[in-house]
Amino acid sequence: MIGNLDHSILQQLWWLITSVVGSLFLFLTFVQGGQTLIFTTASTEEEKSLIINTMGRKWELTFTTLVLFGGALFAAFPLFYATSFGGAYWVWMLILFTFIVQAVSYEFRKKPDNVLGARTYEIFMCINGSVGLILIGAAVGTFFTGSRFSLNLYNSVTWATPYHGLEAALNPFNLALGLFLMFLARILGAMYIVNHVDHENLVKRARKATWINLLWALPFLLTVLIGFVTMDGFAVDPATGVVSMEKGKYLTNLLEMPVVLLLLLGGLGSVIYGVAATGFLGKNSGIWFGGIGTVLVGLAIFSLAGYNNTAFYPSITDLQSSLTIYNASSSKYTLTVMSYVALAVPFVLAYVAYVWKLMNAKKLDIAELTGEDANEMY
Amino acid sequence: MAGARHFAATTHKEDIVEDQLLTTVDWARAQFALTAMYHWIFVPLTLGLSFLIAFFESIYVKTGNEEWKKLTKFWMTLFGINFAIGVATGIILEFQFGTNWSNYSWMVGDIFGAPLAIEGIFAFFIEATFFAVMFFGWHRVSKGFHLFSTWMVAIGSNLSAVWILVANGWMQFPIGMNFNPDTARFEMQNFWEVALSPVAVHKFTHTTSSAFLLAALFVVGISALFLLQERHQKMAKRSMVVAAVFGFIASIFVAFTGDEAAFSVAQRQPMKLAAMEGLYVGQEKAPIIAMGIINSSKKPGDDLPAFYQEVKIPGLLSLLANRDPNSFVPGINDLVFGNAERNIIGAEQRMVTGKIALAELARYKYAKDTGDDGESAAALAIFDQHKGDLGYGYLNNPAEAAPPVATTFYSFHIMVVLGTLFPVIFLLVLYFAYKGTLEYQRWLNLACFFSIFLGYVAQQAGWVVAEVGRQPWAIQGLLPVGMASTNIAASNVQTTFFMFLTLFTALLIAEIRIIMKQIKIGPEA
Ligand code: HEM
Numbered sequence: 001m002i003g004n005l006d007h008s009i010l011q012q013l014w015w016l017i018t019s020v021v022g023s024l025f026l027f028l029t030f031v032q033g034g035q036t037l038i039f040t041t042a043s044t045e046e047e048k049s050l051i052i053n054t055m056g057r058k059w060e061l062t063f064t065t066l067v068l069f070g071g072a073l074f075a076a077f078p079l080f081y082a083t084s085f086g087g088a089y090w091v092w093m094l095i096l097f098t099f100i101v102q103a104v105s106y107e108f109r110k111k112p113d114n115v116l117g118a119r120t121y122e123i124f125m126c127i128n129g130s131v132g133l134i135l136i137g138a139a140v141g142t143f144f145t146g147s148r149f150s151l152n153l154y155n156s157v158t159w160a161t162p163y164h165g166l167e168a169a170l171n172p173f174n175l176a177l178g179l180f181l182m183f184l185a186r187i188l189g190a191m192y193i194v195n196h197v198d199h200e201n202l203v204k205r206a207r208k209a210t211w212i213n214l215l216w217a218l219p220f221l222l223t224v225l226i227g228f229v230t231m232d233g234f235a236v237d238p239a240t241g242v243v244s245m246e247k248g249k250y251l252t253n254l255l256e257m258p259v260v261l262l263l264l265l266g267g268l269g270s271v272i273y274g275v276a277a278t279g280f281l282g283k284n285s286g287i288w289f290g291g292i293g294t295v296l297v298g299l300a301i302f303s304l305a306g307y308n309n310t311a312f313y314p315s316i317t318d319l320q321s322s323l324t325i326y327n328a329s330s331s332k333y334t335l336t337v338m339s340y341v342a343l344a345v346p347f348v349l350a351y352v353a354y355v356w357k358l359m360n361a362k363k364l365d366i367a368e369l370t371g372e373d374a375n376e377m378y
Numbered sequence: 379m380a381g382a383r384h385f386a387a388t389t390h391k392e393d394i395v396e397d398q399l400l401t402t403v404d405w406a407r408a409q410f411a412l413t414a415m416y417h418w419i420f421v422p423l424t425l426g427l428s429f430l431i432a433f434f435e436s437i438y439v440k441t442g443n444e445e446w447k448k449l450t451k452f453w454m455t456l457f458g459i460n461f462a463i464g465v466a467t468g469i470i471l472e473f474q475f476g477t478n479w480s481n482y483s484w485m486v487g488d489i490f491g492a493p494l495a496i497e498g499i500f501a502f503f504i505e506a507t508f509f510a511v512m513f514f515g516w517h518r519v520s521k522g523f524h525l526f527s528t529w530m531v532a533i534g535s536n537l538s539a540v541w542i543l544v545a546n547g548w549m550q551f552p553i554g555m556n557f558n559p560d561t562a563r564f565e566m567q568n569f570w571e572v573a574l575s576p577v578a579v580h581k582f583t584h585t586t587s588s589a590f591l592l593a594a595l596f597v598v599g600i601s602a603l604f605l606l607q608e609r610h611q612k613m614a615k616r617s618m619v620v621a622a623v624f625g626f627i628a629s630i631f632v633a634f635t636g637d638e639a640a641f642s643v644a645q646r647q648p649m650k651l652a653a654m655e656g657l658y659v660g661q662e663k664a665p666i667i668a669m670g671i672i673n674s675s676k677k678p679g680d681d682l683p684a685f686y687q688e689v690k691i692p693g694l695l696s697l698l699a700n701r702d703p704n705s706f707v708p709g710i711n712d713l714v715f716g717n718a719e720r721n722i723i724g725a726e727q728r729m730v731t732g733k734i735a736l737a738e739l740a741r742y743k744y745a746k747d748t749g750d751d752g753e754s755a756a757a758l759a760i761f762d763q764h765k766g767d768l769g770y771g772y773l774n775n776p777a778e779a780a781p782p783v784a785t786t787f788y789s790f791h792i793m794v795v796l797g798t799l800f801p802v803i804f805l806l807v808l809y810f811a812y813k814g815t816l817e818y819q820r821w822l823n824l825a826c827f828f829s830i831f832l833g834y835v836a837q838q839a840g841w842v843v844a845e846v847g848r849q850p851w852a853i854q855g856l857l858p859v860g861m862a863s864t865n866i867a868a869s870n871v872q873t874t875f876f877m878f879l880t881l882f883t884a885l886l887i888a889e890i891r892i893i894m895k896q897i898k899i900g901p902e903a
Pocket residue numbers: 550580581582584585588589591592632633635636637639640641643793794796797798800833836837838839840841843844845847
């Protein structure tokens with residue numbers, strides 16, 4: 001059945017699937033956002049504990065989604081995996097470091113004899129939520145601004161700068177995207193706190209944090225949006241595969257793919273509504289609007305980069321080394337196998353949602369942190 | 379590995395000094411060994427302890443006895459601490475393929491990426507989802523659903539082992555694929571051959587059973603410590619009995635699957651087997667070396683003795699390798715230089731074939747690039763005849779085809795000796811538990827406690843056998859590690875090596891201290 005599909009359809013499908021996973025990851029970065037809120041929104045140890053324990057029940061989901069995103073890219077677009085990870089070495093290494101330190105922080109922070117002290121683990125969490133997300137944003141930004149690499153006839157990558165990707169973080173567009181993601185994560189984190197924590201003061205401050213962080217996010221969002229409509233892009237000639245610079249390529253993409261434009265605007269609208277609902281209307285359900293909105297924005301960004309004859313991982317050093325979803329993908333056979341595997345994704349989503357519902361049926365409060373299971377709390 | 383990069387001779391790739399290249403590979407290898415070994419400190423405990431906790435909780439749910447709940451929670455706390463650092467060290471392994479081994483990632487990503495993605499979809503989400511229920515769901519879900527979640531964590535963690543071992547098994551025994559000269563990579567032809575590879579099967583069974591064994595040693599050992607300290611005796615004895623039964627069954631399974639693994643290695647990676655036993659000259663009725671001291675100056679093809687001292691058991695290696703005590707087992711020399719009498723093609727001859735394959739591949743790529751169809755077709759035809767030994771074309775000297783013998787030999791022997799000791803320990807525990815005198819067996823309890831460390835030694839030794847023993851190959855016969863790494867200056871990889879070393883060591887120290895403190899606090903808290 002799936003085997004009868006064209007290779008190019010499968011490549012497009014897999015760009016969509018990886019985009020969905022990546023976008024879900026962006027939603028789940030509410031955990032990272034929450035981790036940075038412990039320094040700005042919590043005013044007492046108790047409140048800090050509440051935030052950490054709320055996020056602590058979901059951090060692995062975020063982490064796993066990131067790992068799956070990496071795995072899906074490896075399986076479906078191995079040339080991207082090889083080129084970007086091997087080339088933009090330092091960006092990815094630093095991102096990984098922030099996730100390594102995150103992974104132990106929840107478990108170790110409160111435990112006696114933890115060597116580094118609770119404060120260090122809190123700083124680790126904060127680094128993950130700030131530096132980690134900014135760098136992820138910068139890495140995604142290079143989908144539009146390009147990177148300095150070339151591939152030889154054997155598709156082996158050579159990076160043209162000794163900074164191996166760190167230079168990406170200095171590009172204003174990339175940096176703006178990174179900062180936007182960081183503030184977006186903080187908005188989502190605050191919304192999640194409102195949704196799941198039972199603590200008057202903290203919730204009050206979290207409501208406020210949603211719109212304050214939206215204000216912070218706005219200039220960066222505008223930079224990104226202006227970038228999209230004005231910048232030149234990397235167009236691919238579908239007949240020859242030749243890559244060339246095209247004026248206003250991403251604006252063209254938006255206009256030629258109205259669905260993507262809708263996703264982008266609808267997504268942003270949904271996030272903004274979520275903020276309004278949480279910050280001003282006293283609602284607790286903002287996280288769902290924020291979450292869905294984030295997923296839509298993510299899908300729009302990935303679609304802009306990969307579809308409509310666009311090179312999603314362009315090289316500015318050697319245009320013809322640029323990666324497209326067609327030249328970077330796995331063989332037809334592998335994509336077919338993986339597509340069968342992907343049929344399991346809805347089941348995974350279903351049990352994740354079911355357990356989420358069970359676990360979130362009751363809000364988290366101080367009584368739970370200090371009660372019978374206090375020993376298990378983060 | 380001079381000349382290895384001639385693979386890319388006709389390209390516009392930036393020239394990187396050969397020396398530097400070698401060190402990049404060396405650092406990348408060191409980094410992989412470091413991160414894999416650290417990761418493997420935590421993972422086997424996760425794999426086995428998750429099941430033991432599921433047993434404990436099942437007993438609690440069945441009996442309703444709160445003491446079993448307390449016991450379950452105690453082991454769960456230790457599990458959680460260990461799990462977190464397992465996750466932390468694991469993420470880097472996945473991405474390291476891209477960062478440090480990008481040529482590898484491209485050349486085999488079409489096959490190797492799939493198991494990693496499948497692992498994410500089928501296993502990691504189970505773990506991540508149910509882990510939260512296991513720890514924070516005691517009062518949020520029903521007792522039954524909690525127990526179900528605990529079982530799901532156990533099953534999920536062991537499922538994640540399946541896919542990464544499928545990937546590893548494929549590297550040791552590449553099947554179900556073909557080399558595509560146009561994309562310059564290996565492409566998958568048959569998923570089932572990859573997923574159900576016999577090597578993947580024995581990797582999985584041996585790895586999981588040895589992980590169960592380790593976790594059993596952990597629980598028995600810490601419980602023994604409680605008995606020595608005369609604390610929490612009832613809980614300790616309960617834990618010990620369940621774990622010793624589990625551990626004893628696991629040890630039998632480990633020996634059985636280990637034997638199967640050795641048989642499989644003999645068939646598919648005869649060089650590894652020869653190194654495991656320090657066998658240089660192939661022979662019939664080949665012996666196992668029960669004990670031996672390797673002669674470290676010995677090189678393939680020279681006349682030096684392989685051992686300074688050794689105690690042999692005749693015929694046993696032949697039996698292990700071919701299920702026939704009289705059969706012939708090839709030695710390192712046969713595999714390096716060939717043995718016409720036995721119809722063994724050595725690395726020396728394979729290198730000649732491999733170099734032809736590489737040269738024709740380069741000619742093919744060049745002709746394609748310049749649009750010379752006749753030339754490219756001719757080159758491809760010759761390439762196809764020689765591609766089976768592609769990897770050997772990168773070697774400079776046939777002796778490079780042999781792995782470090784001493785490391786492989788000693789690791790194998792340490793693992794096997796320990797593998798025979800552990801079931802004895804479990805049996806003794808069960809015997810004295812049956813007699814009701816476990817708490818008075820000071821020497822046994824001490825031995826149990828120290829066996830925890832021996833369990834870790836056996837675990838690490840196992841992976842050293844599997845991975846050092848397959849050198850120089852990243853993919854057996856097709857891609858030597860020297861060709862697999864990223865084109866990046868060595869200083870980068872060196873820096874990240876030390877970053878990982880520092881970070882992981884700090885975290886390991888923190889983890890050990892936290893666990894020790896929790897043991898000190900005990901289940902009462
Ligand atoms: C009782 C006798 C044992 C035998 C005959 C045996 C045999 C083997 C063999 C032949 C390999 C290499 C497989 C390969 O390269 O494909 C191996 C690997 C390994 N062994 Fe053992 N082993 C034994 C006991 C143990 C014990 C007690 C442990 C740990 C508690 C252990 C843990 C491992 C691990 C972790 C590996 C690496 C994974 C793998 O390759 O399967 N083994 N063993």
